[in-house]
Amino acid sequence: EAGVAQSPRYKIIEKRQSVAFWCNPISGHATLYWYQQILGQGPKLLIQFQNNGVVDDSQLPKDRFSAERLKGVDSTLKIQPAKLEDSAVYLCASRPGVAGAGYNEQFFGPGTRLTVL
Amino acid sequence: GENVEQHPSTLSVQEGDSAVIKCTYSDSASNYFPWYKQELGKGPQLIIDIRSNVGEKKDQRIAVTLNKTAKHFSLHITETQPEDSAVYFCAAGNSGYALNFGKGTSLLVTP
Numbered sequence: 370e371a372g373v374a375q376s377p378r379y380k381i382i383e384k385r386q387s388v389a390f391w392c393n394p395i396s397g398h399a400t401l402y403w404y405q406q407i408l409g410q411g412p413k414l415l416i417q418f419q420n421n422g423v424v425d426d427s428q429l430p431k432d433r434f435s436a437e438r439l440k441g442v443d444s445t446l447k448i449q450p451a452k453l454e455d456s457a458v459y460l461c462a463s464r465p466g467v468a469g470a471g472y473n474e475q476f477f478g479p480g481t482r483l484t485v486l
Numbered sequence: 487g488e489n490v491e492q493h494p495s496t497l498s499v500q501e502g503d504s505a506v507i508k509c510t511y512s513d514s515a516s517n518y519f520p521w522y523k524q525e526l527g528k529g530p531q532l533i534i535d536i537r538s539n540v541g542e543k544k545d546q547r548i549a550v551t552l553n554k555t556a557k558h559f560s561l562h563i564t565e566t567q568p569e570d571s572a573v574y575f576c577a578a579g580n581s582g583y584a585l586n587f588g589k590g591t592s593l594l595v596t597p
Binding site: 404409414462474475478479480 | 530
């Protein structure tokens with residue numbers, strides 16, 4: 370079974386530029402998460418999708434971050450404009466079940482390492 | 487919201503010794519407690535998990551214990567090997583909603 374795919378693996382941009390990350394979850398997984406992992410810390414949720422709907426985006430800085438999962442499969446996370454403090458690894462994870470029920474294991478992709486100069 | 491504290495932040499053991507990492511959580515509604523291992527340049531990988539209706543779970547050299555009353559859970563690795571060296575994260579969650587992670591423990595196993 371293929372795992373969660375993410376691209377690009379690395380990205381370097383200057384502040385105020387925009388950037389987009391792509392995630393392809395495990396086939397059939399209903400729930401998709403984007404986490405931000407700052408160096409030396411644990412992952413922190415940015416947004417959770419169930420199929421193509423948003424379950425939780427309470428920690429997403431909506432003035433600069435946006436995300437979509439239009440067909441309930443792939444997802445894109447965008448930052449515009451980027452700030453220095455956005456330097457982090459952006460992790461995508463997926464889970465077979467829906468929120469509120471069932472087995473809870475989340476499968477993580479390798480992440481995209483973003484450096485903002 | 488949920489707050490997960492993890493200790494120690496770094497841990498160095500000799501090969502063959504045991505390693506213990508401890509976490510506490512704040513939200514009594516949390517019912518799922520996974521442990522992830524993260525190697526350099528990779529995403530977190532689940533190594534063991536426990537649900538709130540179970541007090542202990544074991545998988546070969548790895549075990550997890552949960553004390554719901556005290557709101558703490560621990561990871562135990564026995565007979566450590568150099569390939570166990572990595573960063574370990576505990577997390578707490580509720581029925582498929584997002585996980586809240588600790589800050590991680592960097593484990594070094596020296597030969």
